[in-house]
Amino acid sequence: MIEIKKLNKTYHLKTGDVSAVRDVNLTIHDGEIYGIIGYSGAGKSSLVRCLNLLEMPDSGILHINDNPEIVIENGRTRLSERDLGRMRRGMGMIFQHFNLLDRSTVFDNIAYPLRYSGMSRKDIEARVMELLELVDLTDKRDVYPSQLSGGQKQRVAIARALANKPSVLLSDEATSALDPEATESILTLLRSLNQTLGLTIVLITHEMAVIKAICQKVAVMENGYVVEEGNVYDIFANPKEEITRRFVNSASPLSRVHKMLEEDNPLTRIKPGEMLVRLTFDRDCVGESVISEVSRSCGINLNIVLANVDIIDGAPLGGMVTVLSGTPENLEKALRHFERAQIKVRRLA
Amino acid sequence: MEAWIKDIAPNLYSYRKRFWQSVDQTVSMFLIAGGIAFVLGLLLGLVLTITHKDGIKPNKAVHFILNLIINAFRSVPFLILLIFLIPFTRSLVGTAIGVTGAIVPLVFGTVPFFTRQVEAALANVDPGKVEAARSMGSSTLGIILRVYLHEAVPDLIRATTITAISLIGLTTMAGAVGAGGIGSFALNYGNGQNHQDIVNACVLILFATVIILQTIGNALARRTTNRKLLSFSGRTKTEAAK
Numbered sequence: 005m006i007e008i009k010k011l012n013k014t015y016h017l018k019t020g021d022v023s024a025v026r027d028v029n030l031t032i033h034d035g036e037i038y039g040i041i042g043y044s045g046a047g048k049s050s051l052v053r054c055l056n057l058l059e060m061p062d063s064g065i066l067h068i069n070d071n072p073e074i075v076i077e078n079g080r081t082r083l084s085e086r087d088l089g090r091m092r093r094g095m096g097m098i099f100q101h102f103n104l105l106d107r108s109t110v111f112d113n114i115a116y117p118l119r120y121s122g123m124s125r126k127d128i129e130a131r132v133m134e135l136l137e138l139v140d141l142t143d144k145r146d147v148y149p150s151q152l153s154g155g156q157k158q159r160v161a162i163a164r165a166l167a168n169k170p171s172v173l174l175s176d177e178a179t180s181a182l183d184p185e186a187t188e189s190i191l192t193l194l195r196s197l198n199q200t201l202g203l204t205i206v207l208i209t210h211e212m213a214v215i216k217a218i219c220q221k222v223a224v225m226e227n228g229y230v231v232e233e234g235n236v237y238d239i240f241a242n243p244k245e246e247i248t249r250r251f252v253n254s255a256s257p258l259s260r261v262h263k264m265l266e267e268d269n270p271l272t273r274i275k276p277g278e279m280l281v282r283l284t285f286d287r288d289c290v291g292e293s294v295i296s297e298v299s300r301s302c303g304i305n306l307n308i309v310l311a312n313v314d315i316i317d318g319a320p321l322g323g324m325v326t327v328l329s330g331t332p333e334n335l336e337k338a339l340r341h342f343e344r345a346q347i348k349v350r351r352l353a
Numbered sequence: 354m355e356a357w358i359k360d361i362a363p364n365l366y367s368y369r370k371r372f373w374q375s376v377d378q379t380v381s382m383f384l385i386a387g388g389i390a391f392v393l394g395l396l397l398g399l400v401l402t403i404t405h406k407d408g409i410k411p412n413k414a415v416h417f418i419l420n421l422i423i424n425a426f427r428s429v430p431f432l433i434l435l436i437f438l439i440p441f442t443r444s445l446v447g448t449a450i451g452v453t454g455a456i457v458p459l460v461f462g463t464v465p466f467f468t469r470q471v472e473a474a475l476a477n478v479d480p481g482k483v484e485a486a487r488s489m490g491s492s493t494l495g496i497i498l499r500v501y502l503h504e505a506v507p508d509l510i511r512a513t514t515i516t517a518i519s520l521i522g523l524t525t526m527a528g529a530v531g532a533g534g535i536g537s538f539a540l541n542y543g544n545g546q547n548h549q550d551i552v553n554a555c556v557l558i559l560f561a562t563v564i565i566l567q568t569i570g571n572a573l574a575r576r577t578t579n580r581k582l583l584s585f586s587g588r589t590k591t592e593a594a595k
Contacts (some may be wrong), residue, residue, distance in 0.1 A: 058487055150579040
């Protein structure tokens with residue numbers, strides 16, 4: 005378990021002070037894939053670097069797994085260099101630009117954290133081969149990074165990060181420099197590592213699609229603060245903050261409706277007696293044939309403009325943009341019906 | 354061959370013993386001063402890099418002072434440095450003339466230049482690689498040896514080549530103040546006695562040396578870019594077993 009309490013980090017730049025992390029409190033449980041999302045400059049990279057003390061926070065308390073609590077005050081901690089090294093070896097880290105050694109082969113890159121650690125040559129070789137198998141790159145053992153694709157480089161970086169069998173993997177925009185196919189394959193690999201090794205993954209990204217694909221929990225950061233936090237499903241189904249809504253929309257095909265409204269698209273143009281609404285069906289919704297039921301019992305017509313179902317963290321989340329038409333009383337009745345069925349209705353026009 | 358040289362460069366031929374002696378002196382100055390300067394420059398370049406405010410062991414005072422000293426020596430033209438250092442050289446090695454006396458000013462003239470070159474080479478190492486090494490729990494020494502020096506090899510080779518070539522130039526200048534070597538041979542036996550063939554021979558041998566150094570340097574830098582110098586292209590055990 006990773007516990008972060010009252011973490012603060014300010015950079016003192018020539019242009020002024022920048023508070024990158026402000027009073028952040030987070031708890032990340034073992035085996036979770038925990039996403040941290042925010043626009044660039046939101047403080048997410050600083051936050052993750054504070055976790056393995058690549059950046060020294062100004063103040064705060066870190067409690068990582070079974071290690072003793074690390075108390076940081078005035079940008080200092082009593083942790084010795086030795087303990088710091090040990091703590092870092094318990095957490096692997098991967099990066100946007102892979103950060104492999106260009107003059108070392110794939111084998112030597114993965115062996116880097118193992119060498120000079122008291123491990124025998126034979127054991128190192130065996131462990132590296134095991135890791136190569138894990139990331140499916142056994143045939144690239146003696147190749148140099150310059151001969152690999154981006155996705156392959158990230159696999160090598162993952163193998164290297166896991167060399168010391170850490171329980172936590174920190175991922176800093178690990179898929180941001182990859183094409184969609186490589187992104188998909190790296191996310192699949194991360195998910196399978198999470199399941200087979202029980203690896204806790206803290207994942208930084210600015211893409212809500214990445215969060216949607218593999219995370220169970222998410223924290224949204226803005227101006228150094230964590231503004232919203234919770235299960236990915238709940239955040240998608242019911243975003244509270246404006247910035248969260250923007251992120252959720254960025255990953256939803258339904259958000260196209262706003263553009264359509266702006267452009268006065270004929271599909272979203274409504275006549276008197278009509279109403280444009282966005283319906284959200286989350287996993288608590290009851291009754292599967294709500295739409296036809298409402299149409300029949302309330303005497304209204306539904307004209308579907310956009311519809312989509314996502315599977316998030318294993319559960320379906322449906323959304324629909326539709327034009328309702330009928331008498332005012334019937335429309336009112338329909339809205340009440342939706343409410344009873346636990347369908348969220350947002351009126352767009 | 355001998356007859357041919359006698360024919361086209363009669364003066365060089367008559368002073369051939371002196372010529373080889375001066376080549377020997379230049380080589381000695383180059384190797385000794387170069388060797389010392391290489392080690393010192395590498396060390397100081399590393400110190401500058403890691404004590405930089407974004408380095409792995411930031412230290413304002415050390416960085417500032419070292420920077421100042423290097424700038425100071427870099428700003429003095431070598432000929433002036435030679436004269437300026439005479440008392441210091443004499444107190445350090447007992448003489449200010451000859452090959453021994455030339456070593457000290459040559460080192461002082463080369464180290465600041467090479468240090469800057471090393472600093473630039475190390476600055477080219479992607480900070481991300483250093484960060485990755487830190488995230489893996491690498492110590493400061495581990496990062497210096499296994500990331501900085503390891504990844505900067507091609508750039509360090511280029512820096513060494515440039516510095517070596519500029520050092521050859523400096524050794525000839527040192528010759529002018531009594532260090533011997535090709536510089537003083539060209540000056541005293543060539544120009545001084547109006548023997549153009551001797552000057553030509555000196556130019557030719559320096560020209561050849563520089564070309565050889567640059568060629569070797571380029572080849573080594575190319576062969577170490579994105580790979581180790583000695584990569585075994587043979588099949589590995591695991592592949593052979595398949």
